[in-house]
Amino acid sequence: MNKVKVLVEGYAQEHEDFEKVSPSVVLIETDRFKIIVDPGFNRKELLDSLERENLRTDQIDFVILTHTHLDHSILAGIFENAVILDSGDQFLQNGIIKRQENSMFEGIEIIPTPGHDQFHCSILIKTENMGNILIAGDVFWWLDAYEPEKDFESLLNLDDPYMKDKVALIESRKKILEISDYIIPGHGKMFKVEKQKIS
Numbered sequence: 001m002n003k004v005k006v007l008v009e010g011y012a013q014e015h016e017d018f019e020k021v022s023p024s025v026v027l028i029e030t031d032r033f034k035i036i037v038d039p040g041f042n043r044k045e046l047l048d049s050l051e052r053e054n055l056r057t058d059q060i061d062f063v064i065l066t067h068t069h070l071d072h073s074i075l076a077g078i079f080e081n082a083v084i085l086d087s088g089d090q091f092l093q094n095g096i097i098k099r100q101e102n103s104m105f106e107g108i109e110i111i112p113t114p115g116h117d118q119f120h121c122s123i124l125i126k127t128e129n130m131g132n133i134l135i136a137g138d139v140f141w142w143l144d145a146y147e148p149e150k151d152f153e154s155l156l157n158l159d160d161p162y163m164k165d166k167v168a169l170i171e172s173r174k175k176i177l178e179i180s181d182y183i184i185p186g187h188g189k190m191f192k193v194e195k196q197k198i199s
Contacts, residue, residue, distance in 0.1 A: 001128045002107050003029040004135075007049035008040065010187040012143045023072045024184050025049060026135050028125055030105055033061040036082070037123055037135050038186070041074040064110065066137025066186070067117040069162075087112055087121035113139045113176060115169025116160055122176055131181030138162070138186035139172050150191050152177060 010024035022042050028035040034055070039046055050057065060079040065086050066072060076084050084091040087110065090098040100110065107126035114120050116138040123135040140158060148154050156173050163169050176183065177193055184190045 001031075002125050004125050004127060004130075004133045004184075005029075005053070006184060006190060007036075007053070008042075008045055009189060010141070010185060012141065012187040014143055014145065021071050021187060023066075023137070023186050024135070024188075024190075026184060027053065027055075028108065028123075030108070033105065034059055035062045035064060035105070035108075036060050036079065037064045038066055038072040038137060039063060039075040039079070041071050043075060043078070046075055046078075064121075064123055066122060066135065067120040069117065069138070072137065072186070085110065087119050111176070113137070113172035115139065115165050115167075115172045116163050118164055118168075120172070122172075124176075124179060132179060133182045133184065133190075134176050134180040135184045136176060136186060139169065139176060140183060140185035141187040142185070143187075147188075150194065152194075 005027045008025035013020045023038040026037040063082045109124045113122040
């Protein structure tokens with residue numbers, strides 16, 4: 001059965017003349033594979049989190065990128081044996097690009113969720129104990145200083161100053177709120193979805 005562990009809890013902090021950020025770095029373990037979602041760009045933080053799990057970079061089979069903003073993706077290449085996946089393609093370490101297969105992993109689905117970025121995707125994982133966990137990337141994120149309410153209306157209207165398409169982003173948010181029991185945002189703590197009808 002699929003297991004999901006947040007290796008680095010995402011954060012976004014504004015300082016006077018810089019921002020300090022990390023995406024949520026997530027480990028998915030299936031019966032066959034070890035998968036990292038959004039390895040981020042803080043090498044020490046990533047390697048320390050792997051060491052706590054007794055994992056080496058060469059043991060990771062796949063890296064999935066929710067989108068290619070550098071704060072989420074720049075460390076993908078340190079996993080020397082991994083196939084890198086995005087919303088539609090597989091990038092092998094020998095220069096080969098292949099189209100994505102819809103059923104590569106049992107109980108794991110890569111879902112297009114445009115809006116923050118036109119090629120953004122989210123990852124839905126079926127688990128035994130927690131139901132459907134969704135790794136949302138930056139479909140949902142917030143600054144540490146602002147912890148949003150988790151009701152549907154607040155989540156649908158959450159501000160995103162970097163979004164490319166507001167209409168698409170709201171539709172993506174509706175879609176994933178309907179299918180998720182828990183959501184891991186791009187920057188912020190995992191939260192439980194309170195079910196209600198979305199109009």
